[in-house]
Amino acid sequence: MSAEAQQAQAANLPRADGTNSMRKRLARGGSISFLINSAGMGLSMLMQVALARMLGAEGYGLFAFVTTITTFVVFPAKLGFDTTIVRMAAAYRAKGEWALLTGLLRRGNQFGLALSSAAAVIGIAVVLVQSGGEMSERTVTYAAGFATVPLLTLATLRQSALQALKDVLFAQMPEKIIRPILTIGSLAAAASLGWKADAGTAMLSFAVSVILSYVIGAVVLRKRLLPHTSGLAPRYETKGWLRISTSLMINAGMYLVLGQLNVLMMGVMIDETSTGIFSAAVRLASLVSFMFTAINMTASPLVSETYARGDMKGLQRVCETSGRAGFLFAAVVFAGLAIGGRWVLGFFGPAFHDAYVPLLILAAGQLYSSFCGQNGTVATMTGRTSSLTKVLIAAAIVNALLNAALIPTMGMVGGAIAASLSVAMWNTAMVVIVKRQLGIQTMAWPVRSRKD
Structure with missing residues (x-):
């Protein structure tokens, strides 16, 4: 605890990270993120509608399917x-350990570039072999999709x-704003x-947008880091990072x-x-x-x-404030x-009208997930990844x-039911686990027991 925080407590004054301060920080960062996400979602929808209209249901389906495969890669x-x-x-x-931060970013990029490049080369080779060298629409779509994997990573x-680094604006702008505009x-x-x-x-248009948006984002990150890392030799804790990352990768895979x-x-x-539909x-x-x-x-x-400071009340405030705004x-x-x-x-x-009932089922699952709040984030950011991993694996098996x-x-309706049931399953489980392990209620409006 800082000297300033100790003095504030001794004088029975509000902590600098109290409720009002926490709400202001979430409101400020959340507002920027909301605006970027709103604009990005609108542009993404515009891009998808334009693609569906230009390509037709069959062409759009191929594009969507390859995009999904790329995401899995x-x-x-x-x-x-x-x-x-x-x-x-x-x-x-927060601790001013910029040498470790630099080392983490560099090592992450090294592993990411090596693995993604290998995956892209293998994927393109398989596509070309299966096509017999014929550059059909399907071949070009798959090859271009795999080519984007390194930069997407x-x-x-x-x-x-x-x-x-709390740069919410440029963390999202290249992918959510610039990329759809460039694609269209x-x-x-x-x-x-x-x-x-x-x-x-x-x-191919999407690949061009990926290249240009990546360059923009990389330049911004360099400018943000340069004042703090100029002349610093990176420090590495590769074994520890890999241990954490491996666990987190399993969770990411389940998500x-x-x-x-x-x-x-x-x-x-x-x-x-x-x-596509x-x-x-x-x-x-x-x-x-x-x-x-x-x-x-x-x-x-x-x-x-807040967890690193041992401020559990502050952590609870983060969950309540963010959870309620998100659910409403x-x-x-x-x-x-x-x-x-x-x-x-x-x-x-016209063919997409068939997706209305699946849309409602999927939306209901997302609504329940929003009500359950930041349970997965809290588990991840506080080192409770083991419990989260078990729950997500179980939910993923149920989903499959x-x-x-x-x-x-049941077609699309069946897929929607499977998705929503598995989402409800893991969110419910994690609400209970986070409460038991940390004493934190993540629901938007938690049911409090007499002990609380």
């Missing part, structure tokens, strides 16, 4: 360093670094030059399975067109929890800091989708089994 390439950077870099920054690590612009430019508007052209496996299995078990429902349902995600960009470092917004968006969801889906094309059982007979 990127996650092991990160080796869990994205979450490790948020967790450790926030603590290093490094961009995620850079985003985590800026998040830990590149696709429009290609079409004006006479290129066929198909999934391959769309993926990915819970969020995207149904989209992938839809393409494998039915067809890529169904994947279902993917639109998944993207719209994510609107329910996007405020919660925006607030989490600010809340994650605060969770790490989620409830409003859920109501909006229930009323106008079918109309919104119509923007993608439900998908396998329900998708063949």
